Amino acid sequence: MSAATSPLDVPEGRKPRSRGRWQLLLILLVTLGPMILATSMYKFKFWVPDGRSYHGAMIGNGLSRADIGIQAQEQRWQLLVSAPAACDQPCQNLVYLARQIQIGLGRDASRASHALVAAQPLSSDYQQLLTREYPQLQRYPLDLQRYGEHVNEPGPQLWIVDPHGNLVLRYDATVKGKHVLDDLRHLLKLSNIG
Structure with a gap:
């Protein structure tokens, strides 16, 4: 009798760790990316809006x-x-x-x-x-x-x-x-x- 294959089984040639690393990198990019972008915008003064919301x-x-x-x-x-x-x-x-x-x-x-x-x-x-x-x-x-x-x-x-x-x-x-x-x-x- 042959064993049934599960959808969670990893196909041959594919490493389970590489998927986890990509997920970790994606999470880091989503959380740290906006902070790095905002800091860069402040430091190097790019994409800063010209408009203002005050009158004086x-x-x-x-x-x-x-x-x-x-x-x-x-x-x-x-x-x-x-x-x-x-x-x-x-x-x-x-x-x-x-x-x-x-x-x-x-x-x-x-x-x-x-x-x-x-x-x-x-x-x-x-x-x-x-x-x-x-x-x-x-x-x-x-x-x-x-x-x-x-x-x-x-x-x-x-x-x-x-x-x-x-x-x-x-x-x-x-x-x-x-x-x-x-x-x-x-x-x-x-x-x-x-």
């Missing part, structure tokens, strides 16, 4: 509030308006915009604050308006020399600052509030701090 100027050099002459100890995300000269109408518009953006955050409004840093004293009329209409607005002095060392943009600027005091994004006085709100919402969604 990204501050990617590690500058903090203190580096540009602002001494504040806020532990939340901050919409910071800087006025290297007198706080004229474009500056006042940014202060208003910063407050409206914080209100527009809705349930996340407590995760952010708004502030004004000015190199020159505010006019008495504007000071009274801020006290009356902007009770939560924080105010700080601006060290103009340190500010000028790092910021080459003229006029008032709106900054998004993270809870550690790092500058994240910068906008000029012509920015649309919806763009800043979208950027801040995106940052808050990705962040576990603040």
Whole structure:
């Protein structure tokens, strides 16, 4: 009586170990391949998308509030308006915009604050308006020399600052509030701090 052949039997001339080696190589390629590709893309800067999902100027050099002459100890995300000269109408518009953006955050409004840093004293009329209409607005002095060392943009600027005091994004006085709100919402969604 002849023995029945099983489908698991290895045909003659074929080694069972070679199949296992190919499977191991395939598994390694599938798991390590994307990591090697991503590292190579980062190191050698190829296939990097040109598009971006934010509207302001990204501050990617590690500058903090203190580096540009602002001494504040806020532990939340901050919409910071800087006025290297007198706080004229474009500056006042940014202060208003910063407050409206914080209100527009809705349930996340407590995760952010708004502030004004000015190199020159505010006019008495504007000071009274801020006290009356902007009770939560924080105010700080601006060290103009340190500010000028790092910021080459003229006029008032709106900054998004993270809870550690790092500058994240910068906008000029012509920015649309919806763009800043979208950027801040995106940052808050990705962040576990603040």
